Every structure is written in C-alpha cells, then in structure tokens.
Amino acid sequence: MKVSELIEKLGLTAFTGAVGVEREIAGGYTSDLLSDVMGNAKEGNVWITLQNHMNVIAIASLKELACIILVKGITPAPEIIEKAIAEEIPVLGSNENTFNLNGKIYALLN
Amino acid sequence: MVKLKYDIEGGNFNRAGNASSQVKRVLKQLNIDQRLIKKIVVALYEAEVNIVAHAYEGTMEINISPEKIDMILQDKGPGISNVEQAMQEGFSTASQKVREMGFGAGMGLPNIKKNTDLMEIETSVGVGTTLRMTKYLNNVE
Ligand SMILES: Nc1ncnc2c1ncn2[C@@H]1O[C@H](COP(=O)(O)OP(=O)(O)OP(=O)(O)O)[C@@H](O)[C@H]1O
Numbered sequence A: 001m002k003v004s005e006l007i008e009k010l011g012l013t014a015f016t017g018a019v020g021v022e023r024e025i026a027g028g029y030t031s032d033l034l035s036d037v038m039g040n041a042k043e044g045n046v047w048i049t050l051q052n053h054m055n056v057i058a059i060a061s062l063k064e065l066a067c068i069i070l071v072k073g074i075t076p077a078p079e080i081i082e083k084a085i086a087e088e089i090p091v092l093g094s095n096e097n098t099f100n101l102n103g104k105i106y107a108l109l110n
Numbered sequence B: 001m002v003k004l005k006y007d008i009e010g011g012n013f014n015r016a017g018n019a020s021s022q023v024k025r026v027l028k029q030l031n032i033d034q035r036l037i038k039k040i041v042v043a044l045y046e047a048e049v050n051i052v053a054h055a056y057e058g059t060m061e062i063n064i065s066p067e068k069i070d071m072i073l074q075d076k077g078p079g080i081s082n083v084e085q086a087m088q089e090g091f092s093t094a095s096q097k098v099r100e101m102g103f104g105a106g107m108g109l110p111n112i113k114k115n116t117d118l119m120e121i122e123t124s125v126g127v128g129t130t131l132r133m134t135k136y137l138n139n140v141e
C-alpha cells in the first residue's frame, strides 16, 4: 500500500502535503523510545508515535521509513514540517489514540 | 581511502543526526552494500546522539578503505565511570528533559554493539570519552 492510500483510507492529516506520498509501505513500528526505533524499525515502516521534534525526522530519514504518524491530534511545529519536507518524509496526523490507530493500520496492511 | 570529519555540538538536539546523515550520503555514493549501510547508520547515529545528550562537544572521524570503515567518536565530557554498566540495556543517566524527547532508553550502546564488528570505549571521568567502532565491508551476513 502507498502512503497516499493510507492517508485516504484513514482520513489522516498530511502536514507535509503531497511530499513522499508515493512511498510504498512495508509494515509498521510503534514506539516513543528513539533508540528502540533506531534499533528495530525497518525500511518502509510506518512509524506511529507521539514524539514530535526534529530528531523524529532525522531518524525516519536515516532509517528510510515510509512515513511518521502522530497520534491524538498532535500537531508538529513549522520547523519540523520544514525539515520533513526537505528530507521528503511524510508527516501525518490522526486524532485516534495509539491503540486504535495501530489496530486500524494493522487491519489495512494484513 | 576516504576520510571524513565532523564536529558535534553537545546539547543541540536540533542538529543531532546531521553528521550521521552526511556519512550515509557518502556511503551510498561509494556503493557500499545497503545492508551494511543500514547497520553503520544505526551505530553512528547512536554514537552521535550520545555526544549530544551526555557530553559537551566532540568530533566524528570516519576512515573508509575497501575492506573496512573505522569510526572514531571523541568527546569532551563527563566520561563514563562504569563502562560495563553503561553497556547494559536499560541503563541510562539521561536527564528528565532528554527522556521526555524519547532518548534515555539505555539502548544506544547495545545498538552500537549489535551493529558493528568491533567496538571499544576509552574514557576518563571528568575529561571525556573516545568510542572506536569498525565495520568490515566484505562481510555481509
Ligand atoms: N559520550 C558519552 N559521554 C558520557 N556518558 C556517556 C556517553 N555515552 C554513553 N554514556 C553513558 O552511558 C549510558 C548508556 O548509554 P546508551 O546510549 O546505551 O543509553 P542512553 O544514551 O542513556 O539512552 P538511549 O541511547 O537509549 O537514548 C548513558 O546514559 C550515559 O550515562
């Protein structure tokens, strides 16, 4: 599935517009601990988190993750969006909590 | 032989990862195996962030030859009083502020160990720390 389809199916907010939405998704990883993500997330993963700062973009870019999804209506600051666009990492948002969002994405991907 | 060197600023989380990301770019240009690049990047990022989170300032030096990449991260900082303890998964002295950002799981050094072939820490309390890592480039498992 492409990031664009996930946005459409779940009604996600695309803070970075059309940037990177053609990326193909291969599974996902959910964690708010950055070195857990660094050590265990895989290329192409959707990353579900409530962490909302510059290092999240750096990690997603270094790990070549498909996109970041911020839970519970969290909105990233403009400089974060700017960096994400520069790194071509889609940053998306959902009003759902982590449990519900995980369940929905899991069902869509499996 | 390709040699790279970057400065790392302690405490500046906005720039943390920049040096690792530049090295990644070079490794890609050199056509190094993707699987190796992924592991090298994990180790470099964790080492870079440790300087940002725990030290005052430091440098990242990279030497790439056809058979291996040597990485040296040297900092001025508090040093590590018990390296064996620091290497344990879950051990962290990260401040509350740093933990709120999602650092401080105590997984950085274990991540480095898992993703490199050689890892060596030389440290002096109150002076600083030197971390040396090697990844062999002809050994993709
Ligand atoms: N360059 C350094 N200077 C001083 N202390 C360090 C340095 N690197 C690591 N340490 C010490 O070793 C501990 C463990 O490091 P490690 O990278 O495994 O975990 P962390 O940085 O605390 O958390 P995480 O990496 O999971 O975000 C640190 O909390 C710190 O006490």
Ligand SMILES: [Mg+2]
Pocket: A035, B046, B049, B050, B104, B107, B108, B109
């Ligand atoms: Mg660390």
